[in-house]
Amino acid sequence: MGRWVAPDKGVQETVIGGTSYRPDRKGIYNVESPSAERAMKAEGFFEAALNPYNGGDAQRGFTCVECGFGSWFRKCSRCGHENGTPERDGE
Helix, strand or coil: CEEEECCCCCCCCEEECCEEECCCCCCEEEECCHHHHHHHHHCCCEECCCCCCCCCCCCCCEECCCCCCEECCCECCCCCCECCCCCCCCC
């Protein structure tokens, strides 16, 4: 099942192959058919994603070197340790 978002908020319904698709309350179209997904993609719809950082770095932010807690901030909110720059692969 695919979850798709219309390219414009004004789209209230789309018909693909005789089947009518309407968005849910959040504006997301839930589609069961792979052919309907391909048709939506061709018309400018895009996949709905909860994570704005899909792809790219799997680890963002900082991991505390003292307790191992992951955070978006340099100062660990669990133990208070001040962390340096995050290490990346190849460093």
